[in-house]
Amino acid sequence: MSEIRIVQNVLKHNDEIAAMNRQRLRDAGVFWIDLIGSPGCGKTSLLETTLRRLHGRIQIGIIAGDLATDRDAKRIQACGAKVVQINTGKGCHLDANQVRHALDEIDLTGLDLLIIENVGNLICPVGFDLGQDAKVGMFSVCQGDDKAAKHPHLVRAADLLILNKTDLLQHVRFHPVTFRDDVEKLNPDVAIMELSVTESRVDPWLDWLISKTAKAQAQTGNGSPEPTPLIQGGI
Amino acid sequence: MSEIRIVQNVLKHNDEIAAMNRQRLRDAGVFWIDLIGSPGCGKTSLLETTLRRLHGRIQIGIIAGDLATDRDAKRIQACGAKVVQINTGKGCHLDANQVRHALDEIDLTGLDLLIIENVGNLICPVGFDLGQDAKVGMFSVCQGDDKAAKHPHLVRAADLLILNKTDLLQHVRFHPVTFRDDVEKLNPDVAIMELSVTESRVDPWLDWLISKTAKAQAQTGNGSPEPTPLIQGGI
Numbered sequence: 357m358s359e360i361r362i363v364q365n366v367l368k369h370n371d372e373i374a375a376m377n378r379q380r381l382r383d384a385g386v387f388w389i390d391l392i393g394s395p396g397c398g399k400t401s402l403l404e405t406t407l408r409r410l411h412g413r414i415q416i417g418i419i420a421g422d423l424a425t426d427r428d429a430k431r432i433q434a435c436g437a438k439v440v441q442i443n444t445g446k447g448c449h450l451d452a453n454q455v456r457h458a459l460d461e462i463d464l465t466g467l468d469l470l471i472i473e474n475v476g477n478l479i480c481p482v483g484f485d486l487g488q489d490a491k492v493g494m495f496s497v498c499q500g501d502d503k504a505a506k507h508p509h510l511v512r513a514a515d516l517l518i519l520n521k522t523d524l525l526q527h528v529r530f531h532p533v534t535f536r537d538d539v540e541k542l543n544p545d546v547a548i549m550e551l552s553v554t555e556s557r558v559d560p561w562l563d564w565l566i567s568k569t570a571k572a573q574a575q576t577g578n579g580s581p582e583p584t585p586l587i588q589g590g591i
Numbered sequence: 592m593s594e595i596r597i598v599q600n601v602l603k604h605n606d607e608i609a610a611m612n613r614q615r616l617r618d619a620g621v622f623w624i625d626l627i628g629s630p631g632c633g634k635t636s637l638l639e640t641t642l643r644r645l646h647g648r649i650q651i652g653i654i655a656g657d658l659a660t661d662r663d664a665k666r667i668q669a670c671g672a673k674v675v676q677i678n679t680g681k682g683c684h685l686d687a688n689q690v691r692h693a694l695d696e697i698d699l700t701g702l703d704l705l706i707i708e709n710v711g712n713l714i715c716p717v718g719f720d721l722g723q724d725a726k727v728g729m730f731s732v733c734q735g736d737d738k739a740a741k742h743p744h745l746v747r748a749a750d751l752l753i754l755n756k757t758d759l760l761q762h763v764r765f766h767p768v769t770f771r772d773d774v775e776k777l778n779p780d781v782a783i784m785e786l787s788v789t790e791s792r793v794d795p796w797l798d799w800l801i802s803k804t805a806k807a808q809a810q811t812g813n814g815s816p817e818p819t820p821l822i823q824g825g826i
Binding site: 528 | 630660710714715740763764
């Protein structure tokens with residue numbers, strides 16, 4: 357059997373399990389996200405802020421992927437969320453089967469939103485469908501304004517892009533216009549949310565989550581189709 | 592043939608070519624490095640500063656890996672260096688065969704130092720020997736102080752670690768002691784160089800390159816075994 361054939365089989369097997377995951381979460385009326393970003397762009401900090409700000413309003417579960425340590429799980433748990441940590445060892449991405457097993461450890465009853473914090477990597481996670489409703493790509497201004505152009509597959513696959521650490525714009529070389537132009541060429545339809553998690557400037561993101569979660573619940577008849585946004589004019 | 596067997600064959604084939612690369616550069620008296628870091632930690636900026644500061648002193652060649660664009664190659668070329676850009680498409684790392692072909696495009700005669708700027712990724716490049724004399728792992732303080740613990744394979748494999756963007760320490764949450772303690776547990780022998788490429792505080796790195804290059808040349812009888820350091824007390 358050729359190497360190409362093996363890779364095709366792995367992806368086919370992954371897609372089959374992803375479809376099962378997709379149905380499982382759809383039946384439960386849970387909106388879920390695959391959050392992809394490189395190490396240190398602020399994924400875990402975004403989750404901490406999200407959990408604090410939406411506490412009592414939306415029930416959120418988290419699956420956190422990392423090569424090693426349970427540091428992310430501990431940080432998230434401290435915010436009162438249900439969290440499952442997957443340690444991949446040398447694995448550079450999460451796959452649908454890992455997520456399926458993690459889902460077994462989460463009680464989906466009463467859950468509104470599930471966020472998968474993928475392994476910190478802008479490349480490999482893009483190729484593996486987990487069954488999620490939306491892929492969210494995350495960058496930070498500290499990484500430089502050329503990172504969208506250098507990661508076209510993520511930008512094209514993303515349903516939403518986050519540009520974090522905008523509070524550091526004055527200290528780093530980053531031209532937002534360059535970044536936006538590159539994104540526009542690759543995926544004209546995708547929205548870019550400029551956030552500063554450190555300064556808790558994340559309202560458009562929270563509104564997006566509230567809106568998407570309500571829509572998912574409306575489809576299964578579990579919730580209200582008309583959520584109240586945190587701010588006006590959210591995406 | 593099982594998937595595991597296929598992976599073993601790929602790595603064995605890679606290692607055979609890496610050994611050829613290693614011999615080729617050794618014969619030419621060139622010291623060479625595999626520089627591994629995540630997107631935006633400052634790899635290309637470090638190369639620009641290195642090329643400017645060592646201009647006229649050491650002949651440097653660069654092989655730059657990226658999924659897409661030739662932006663890095665253009666930046667490096669503007670500094671007057673010989674550069675070959677490898678675009679990997681969806682490939683998450685460079686392998687020995689890609690480097691072998693890139694070497695065909697570089698005249699090794701008169702070259703002292705070759706730096707491979709690997710694809711921005713802290714995981715996959717670690718598993719592929721290119722034939723290099725040294726693996727250098729690069730982090731930035733913007734990524735948070737937990738990144739060494741989360742990437743144990745890179746830290747263990749590294750001959751040198753760079754911690755960049757120390758000029759931003761006052762603006763981000765990063766405890767150098769935490770980072771250093773994690774590294775110490777994983778690889779007690781590896782040195783950590785704290786640099787600020789933006790502020791051109793890179794002298795220990797330049798001294799290390801000068802010293803290593805001179806030693807490689809001394810082994811083939813091409814150069815002086817006693818280089819003059821830029822600063823005293825370099826690693």
